[in-house]
Amino acid sequence: MPKMKTKSGAKKRFKVTASGRVKAAQAGKRHGMIKRSSKFIRNARGTNTLSKADENIVKSYMPYVR
Numbered sequence: 001m002p003k004m005k006t007k008s009g010a011k012k013r014f015k016v017t018a019s020g021r022v023k024a025a026q027a028g029k030r031h032g033m034i035k036r037s038s039k040f041i042r043n044a045r046g047t048n049t050l051s052k053a054d055e056n057i058v059k060s061y062m063p064y065v066r
Contacts, residue, residue, distance in 0.1 A: 004063045004064075006061065006062050006063065006064065006065075007061035007062065009061075010058060010061035010062050011062060011065075013025070014050075014058050014062070016059075016062070016065045016066070017049070020066065021049045021050070021055065022049065022050045022054070022055045022058050022059065023047045023048070023049055023050075024047060024048055024049075024050055024058075025047055025048075026044040026045070026046065026047065026048055028040075028044065029041075029044050
């Protein structure tokens with residue numbers, strides 16, 4: 001049986017934590033920061049963990065990361 005392929009985009013964008021949750025960069029921070037409130041910019045620092053539903057989708061893209 002051949003190995004399954006990992007989606008290249010997913011391996012660049014997501015990391016799986018030790019407990020199995022998926023970490024991702026905060027959305028909405030690439031450009032147009034002048035329009036955003038200071039509160040949004042402050043709260044959007046760092047990374048987020050994905051919801052359970054999104055997590056399952058991302059994990060299907062990365063079959064060997066568990």
